[in-house]
Amino acid sequence: MRRQQREADFTEFYLARREALRRTAYVIVRDWHTAEDLTQQAMIKLYAAWPRVRDDTADAYARKVVVNECLSHLRRRRDVPVERLPDRATHSQEASVLDVSAALDLLAPRQRAIVALRFLDDLSVLDVAHALSVSEGTVKSQSSKALATLRTHLPQLVLTEEI
Template identity: 65%
Template sequence: MTGPSPEAEFEEFFLARGPALRRIAYVVVRDWHVADDVTQSAMTKLYRAWPRIRRESLEAYARRTVVNEAISAIRRPRREWPSADVPDTPAPEIADHGLDLDRALGLLAPQQRAIVALRFLDDLSVAEVAAALGVAEGTVKSQTSRGLATLRSHLPHLVLTEDLR
Protein backbone atom coordinates (compact mmCIF):
# COMPACT_ATOMS: atom_id res chain seq x y z
CA MET A 1 0.00 0.00 0.00
CA THR A 2 1.29 3.47 -0.81
CA GLY A 3 1.15 6.63 1.26
CA PRO A 4 -0.58 9.86 0.33
CA SER A 5 0.15 11.36 -3.06
CA PRO A 6 2.75 14.13 -3.36
CA GLU A 7 -0.06 16.59 -4.12
CA ALA A 8 -1.89 15.59 -0.93
CA GLU A 9 1.33 15.87 1.09
CA PHE A 10 2.00 19.33 -0.30
CA GLU A 11 -1.58 20.46 0.34
CA GLU A 12 -1.36 19.24 3.93
CA PHE A 13 1.96 21.08 4.42
CA PHE A 14 0.59 24.26 2.86
CA LEU A 15 -2.55 24.24 5.02
CA ALA A 16 -0.49 23.64 8.16
CA ARG A 17 2.44 26.01 7.54
CA GLY A 18 1.12 28.53 4.99
CA PRO A 19 -0.20 31.07 7.53
CA ALA A 20 3.05 31.05 9.54
CA LEU A 21 5.13 31.45 6.39
CA ARG A 22 2.88 34.34 5.32
CA ARG A 23 3.49 36.06 8.68
CA ILE A 24 7.23 35.72 8.20
CA ALA A 25 6.91 37.20 4.71
CA TYR A 26 4.87 40.08 6.13
CA VAL A 27 7.47 40.95 8.74
CA VAL A 28 10.11 41.13 6.01
CA VAL A 29 8.12 43.03 3.36
CA ARG A 30 5.70 44.93 5.69
CA ASP A 31 2.73 44.70 3.30
CA TRP A 32 0.08 41.98 3.52
CA HIS A 33 -0.62 42.01 -0.22
CA VAL A 34 3.05 41.64 -1.09
CA ALA A 35 3.38 38.98 1.64
CA ASP A 36 0.57 37.03 -0.05
CA ASP A 37 2.37 37.27 -3.39
CA VAL A 38 5.70 36.30 -1.83
CA THR A 39 4.16 33.31 -0.08
CA GLN A 40 2.40 32.18 -3.25
CA SER A 41 5.59 32.50 -5.28
CA ALA A 42 7.58 30.62 -2.64
CA MET A 43 4.95 27.87 -2.48
CA THR A 44 5.09 27.52 -6.26
CA LYS A 45 8.85 27.03 -6.07
CA LEU A 46 8.41 24.64 -3.17
CA TYR A 47 5.83 22.62 -5.11
CA ARG A 48 8.15 22.29 -8.10
CA ALA A 49 10.97 21.09 -5.84
CA TRP A 50 8.70 18.91 -3.66
CA PRO A 51 9.90 15.50 -4.93
CA ARG A 52 13.56 16.43 -4.33
CA ILE A 53 13.18 17.90 -0.83
CA ARG A 54 14.16 15.69 2.10
CA ARG A 55 11.25 15.63 4.55
CA GLU A 56 13.53 16.26 7.54
CA SER A 57 14.65 19.59 6.03
CA LEU A 58 11.26 20.63 4.64
CA GLU A 59 10.56 23.33 7.26
CA ALA A 60 13.95 24.98 6.82
CA TYR A 61 13.68 24.78 3.03
CA ALA A 62 10.24 26.42 3.07
CA ARG A 63 11.32 29.21 5.45
CA ARG A 64 14.44 29.94 3.43
CA THR A 65 12.42 30.02 0.20
CA VAL A 66 9.94 32.50 1.71
CA VAL A 67 12.66 34.73 3.14
CA ASN A 68 14.61 34.72 -0.15
CA GLU A 69 11.44 35.58 -2.09
CA ALA A 70 10.60 38.35 0.38
CA ILE A 71 14.05 39.92 0.14
CA SER A 72 13.90 39.64 -3.67
CA ALA A 73 10.49 41.33 -3.66
CA ILE A 74 11.92 44.25 -1.71
CA ARG A 75 14.75 44.64 -4.21
CA ARG A 76 12.51 44.48 -7.29
CA PRO A 77 11.23 47.80 -8.57
CA ARG A 78 7.53 48.26 -7.89
CA ARG A 79 5.07 49.02 -10.60
CA GLU A 80 2.84 51.75 -9.30
CA TRP A 81 -0.03 53.09 -11.30
CA PRO A 82 -0.78 56.75 -10.66
CA SER A 83 -4.40 57.74 -10.54
CA ALA A 84 -6.05 61.01 -11.44
CA ASP A 85 -8.90 60.25 -9.03
CA VAL A 86 -8.36 61.63 -5.57
CA PRO A 87 -10.54 60.38 -2.70
CA ASP A 88 -13.27 62.80 -1.66
CA THR A 89 -12.36 62.73 2.00
CA PRO A 90 -9.04 62.29 3.74
CA ALA A 91 -8.33 59.05 5.55
CA PRO A 92 -9.14 59.18 9.26
CA GLU A 93 -6.24 60.03 11.53
CA ILE A 94 -4.92 57.14 13.55
CA ALA A 95 -4.10 57.93 17.14
CA ASP A 96 -0.39 57.78 17.88
CA HIS A 97 0.15 55.72 21.01
CA GLY A 98 3.92 55.74 20.67
CA LEU A 99 4.03 52.03 19.82
CA ASP A 100 4.24 51.53 16.07
CA LEU A 101 5.84 48.16 15.49
CA ASP A 102 5.38 48.37 11.73
CA ARG A 103 7.26 51.67 11.52
CA ALA A 104 10.00 50.33 13.78
CA LEU A 105 10.35 47.14 11.72
CA GLY A 106 10.73 49.34 8.66
CA LEU A 107 13.95 50.68 10.16
CA LEU A 108 15.53 47.22 10.01
CA ALA A 109 17.32 45.88 6.96
CA PRO A 110 15.43 43.06 5.20
CA GLN A 111 17.79 40.36 6.49
CA GLN A 112 17.47 41.69 10.04
CA ARG A 113 13.67 41.63 9.73
CA ALA A 114 13.89 38.04 8.46
CA ILE A 115 16.11 37.01 11.36
CA VAL A 116 13.90 38.74 13.93
CA ALA A 117 10.82 37.12 12.35
CA LEU A 118 12.32 33.64 12.42
CA ARG A 119 13.69 34.03 15.95
CA PHE A 120 10.64 35.52 17.60
CA LEU A 121 7.68 34.85 15.34
CA ASP A 122 8.62 31.30 14.37
CA ASP A 123 10.48 30.71 17.68
CA LEU A 124 13.58 29.20 16.09
CA SER A 125 16.94 28.83 17.79
CA VAL A 126 20.04 30.65 16.57
CA ALA A 127 21.30 27.46 14.94
CA GLU A 128 17.97 26.84 13.19
CA VAL A 129 17.84 30.39 11.82
CA ALA A 130 21.43 30.13 10.63
CA ALA A 131 20.65 26.87 8.84
CA ALA A 132 17.42 28.25 7.37
CA LEU A 133 19.11 31.36 5.95
CA GLY A 134 22.47 29.82 5.13
CA VAL A 135 24.43 32.23 7.32
CA ALA A 136 26.77 31.78 10.27
CA GLU A 137 25.37 31.57 13.79
CA GLY A 138 27.43 34.64 14.70
CA THR A 139 25.65 36.57 11.96
CA VAL A 140 22.29 35.56 13.41
CA LYS A 141 23.37 36.62 16.89
CA SER A 142 24.79 39.99 15.80
CA GLN A 143 21.88 40.79 13.48
CA THR A 144 19.39 39.83 16.20
CA SER A 145 21.20 42.02 18.71
CA ARG A 146 21.37 45.01 16.33
CA GLY A 147 17.78 44.56 15.21
CA LEU A 148 16.49 44.38 18.78
CA ALA A 149 18.56 47.41 19.77
CA THR A 150 16.95 49.37 16.95
CA LEU A 151 13.48 48.17 17.94
CA ARG A 152 14.08 48.98 21.60
CA SER A 153 15.32 52.48 20.79
CA HIS A 154 12.12 53.20 18.85
CA LEU A 155 9.78 51.17 21.02
CA PRO A 156 10.81 51.78 24.62
CA HIS A 157 7.83 49.78 25.92
CA LEU A 158 8.84 46.66 23.96
CA VAL A 159 9.46 43.78 26.34
CA LEU A 160 11.05 40.51 25.28
CA THR A 161 10.79 37.57 27.61
CA GLU A 162 13.49 35.42 26.01
CA ASP A 163 17.15 35.57 26.98
CA LEU A 164 19.06 36.06 23.72
CA ARG A 165 22.26 34.30 24.73
Protein backbone atom coordinates in the same frame (compact mmCIF):
# COMPACT_ATOMS: atom_id res chain seq x y z
CA MET B 1 -0.79 6.66 -8.00
CA ARG B 2 2.58 7.96 -6.80
CA ARG B 3 1.97 11.42 -8.30
CA GLN B 4 -1.45 11.63 -6.66
CA GLN B 5 0.07 10.79 -3.27
CA ARG B 6 2.80 13.40 -3.77
CA GLU B 7 0.19 16.04 -4.65
CA ALA B 8 -1.94 15.05 -1.66
CA ASP B 9 1.11 15.32 0.62
CA PHE B 10 1.98 18.74 -0.76
CA THR B 11 -1.61 19.98 -0.43
CA GLU B 12 -1.73 18.81 3.19
CA PHE B 13 1.59 20.55 3.93
CA TYR B 14 0.48 23.74 2.18
CA LEU B 15 -2.82 23.94 4.05
CA ALA B 16 -1.10 23.36 7.38
CA ARG B 17 1.76 25.87 6.90
CA ARG B 18 0.49 28.63 4.60
CA GLU B 19 -0.65 31.04 7.32
CA ALA B 20 2.56 30.78 9.32
CA LEU B 21 4.66 31.25 6.19
CA ARG B 22 2.56 34.23 5.09
CA ARG B 23 2.92 35.79 8.54
CA THR B 24 6.70 35.43 8.33
CA ALA B 25 6.66 36.98 4.86
CA TYR B 26 4.55 39.88 6.15
CA VAL B 27 7.04 40.73 8.87
CA ILE B 28 9.76 40.91 6.23
CA VAL B 29 7.96 42.80 3.44
CA ARG B 30 5.45 44.76 5.61
CA ASP B 31 2.47 44.33 3.25
CA TRP B 32 -0.15 41.57 3.49
CA HIS B 33 -0.89 41.44 -0.24
CA THR B 34 2.77 41.26 -1.19
CA ALA B 35 3.35 38.66 1.52
CA GLU B 36 0.53 36.55 0.07
CA ASP B 37 1.97 36.85 -3.46
CA LEU B 38 5.48 36.00 -2.34
CA THR B 39 4.26 33.05 -0.30
CA GLN B 40 2.41 31.76 -3.36
CA GLN B 41 5.54 32.17 -5.50
CA ALA B 42 7.55 30.31 -2.89
CA MET B 43 4.98 27.52 -2.82
CA ILE B 44 5.24 27.15 -6.60
CA LYS B 45 8.99 26.70 -6.23
CA LEU B 46 8.46 24.30 -3.33
CA TYR B 47 5.97 22.28 -5.38
CA ALA B 48 8.52 21.93 -8.19
CA ALA B 49 11.10 20.67 -5.69
CA TRP B 50 8.63 18.62 -3.63
CA PRO B 51 9.81 15.19 -4.88
CA ARG B 52 13.30 16.00 -3.52
CA VAL B 53 12.14 17.47 -0.19
CA ARG B 54 12.41 15.17 2.81
CA ASP B 55 9.56 15.10 5.31
CA ASP B 56 11.81 16.04 8.23
CA THR B 57 13.18 19.13 6.45
CA ALA B 58 10.02 20.33 4.65
CA ASP B 59 9.32 23.13 7.16
CA ALA B 60 12.87 24.47 7.08
CA TYR B 61 13.00 24.24 3.29
CA ALA B 62 9.68 26.04 2.88
CA ARG B 63 10.72 28.76 5.32
CA LYS B 64 13.99 29.28 3.49
CA VAL B 65 12.24 29.57 0.12
CA VAL B 66 9.75 32.12 1.52
CA VAL B 67 12.46 34.23 3.16
CA ASN B 68 14.58 34.15 -0.01
CA GLU B 69 11.57 35.23 -2.10
CA CYS B 70 10.92 38.13 0.28
CA LEU B 71 14.53 39.30 0.35
CA SER B 72 14.79 39.01 -3.45
CA HIS B 73 11.60 41.03 -3.81
CA LEU B 74 12.95 43.77 -1.55
CA ARG B 75 16.20 43.92 -3.53
CA ARG B 76 14.31 44.23 -6.82
CA ARG B 77 11.80 46.78 -5.56
CA ARG B 78 12.29 50.22 -7.00
CA ASP B 79 10.85 53.38 -5.55
CA VAL B 80 8.86 55.35 -8.07
CA PRO B 81 9.61 59.08 -8.09
CA VAL B 82 6.64 61.34 -7.54
CA GLU B 83 6.19 64.99 -8.30
CA ARG B 84 5.09 65.90 -4.80
CA LEU B 85 5.75 64.18 -1.48
CA PRO B 86 2.68 63.12 0.47
CA ASP B 87 1.79 64.96 3.65
CA ARG B 88 2.89 63.20 6.79
CA ALA B 89 1.06 63.31 10.06
CA THR B 90 3.07 64.48 13.04
CA HIS B 91 2.90 62.52 16.24
CA SER B 92 2.32 64.40 19.45
CA GLN B 93 4.94 63.98 22.13
CA GLU B 94 2.43 62.85 24.75
CA ALA B 95 1.12 60.02 22.61
CA SER B 96 3.12 56.94 23.48
CA VAL B 97 1.64 54.41 21.13
CA LEU B 98 3.42 51.11 20.85
CA ASP B 99 3.84 51.15 17.05
CA VAL B 100 5.70 47.95 16.35
CA SER B 101 4.94 48.21 12.64
CA ALA B 102 6.68 51.57 12.30
CA ALA B 103 9.64 50.30 14.32
CA LEU B 104 9.96 47.21 12.12
CA ASP B 105 10.03 49.48 9.08
CA LEU B 106 13.25 50.98 10.47
CA LEU B 107 15.03 47.63 10.22
CA ALA B 108 16.90 46.44 7.16
CA PRO B 109 15.17 43.58 5.31
CA ARG B 110 17.63 40.95 6.54
CA GLN B 111 17.25 42.18 10.12
CA ARG B 112 13.46 41.89 9.76
CA ALA B 113 13.93 38.36 8.44
CA ILE B 114 16.11 37.47 11.43
CA VAL B 115 13.63 39.00 13.88
CA ALA B 116 10.76 37.15 12.19
CA LEU B 117 12.54 33.81 12.25
CA ARG B 118 13.97 34.18 15.76
CA PHE B 119 11.03 35.66 17.61
CA LEU B 120 7.95 34.97 15.49
CA ASP B 121 8.84 31.46 14.32
CA ASP B 122 10.88 30.78 17.50
CA LEU B 123 13.88 29.32 15.68
CA SER B 124 17.29 28.86 17.22
CA VAL B 125 20.28 30.90 16.10
CA LEU B 126 21.58 27.85 14.24
CA ASP B 127 18.28 27.30 12.41
CA VAL B 128 18.08 30.96 11.39
CA ALA B 129 21.66 30.81 10.15
CA HIS B 130 20.81 27.79 8.01
CA ALA B 131 17.60 29.41 6.71
CA LEU B 132 19.42 32.57 5.63
CA SER B 133 22.71 30.91 4.63
CA VAL B 134 24.72 33.10 6.98
CA SER B 135 26.93 32.39 9.97
CA GLU B 136 25.63 32.12 13.50
CA GLY B 137 27.70 35.18 14.38
CA THR B 138 25.87 37.19 11.73
CA VAL B 139 22.52 36.11 13.16
CA LYS B 140 23.63 37.10 16.65
CA SER B 141 25.05 40.48 15.65
CA GLN B 142 22.12 41.38 13.39
CA SER B 143 19.66 40.28 16.09
CA SER B 144 21.46 42.48 18.58
CA LYS B 145 21.42 45.48 16.25
CA ALA B 146 17.75 44.93 15.37
CA LEU B 147 16.75 44.64 19.02
CA ALA B 148 18.75 47.78 19.86
CA THR B 149 16.87 49.67 17.13
CA LEU B 150 13.54 48.34 18.37
CA ARG B 151 14.39 49.26 21.97
CA THR B 152 15.36 52.77 20.91
CA HIS B 153 12.10 53.38 19.08
CA LEU B 154 9.92 51.31 21.41
CA PRO B 155 11.24 51.96 24.91
CA GLN B 156 8.07 50.54 26.44
CA LEU B 157 8.57 47.24 24.59
CA VAL B 158 9.78 44.57 26.98
CA LEU B 159 11.43 41.58 25.36
CA THR B 160 11.24 38.42 27.44
CA GLU B 161 13.96 36.56 25.58
CA GLU B 162 17.46 37.85 25.14
CA ILE B 163 20.00 36.54 22.66
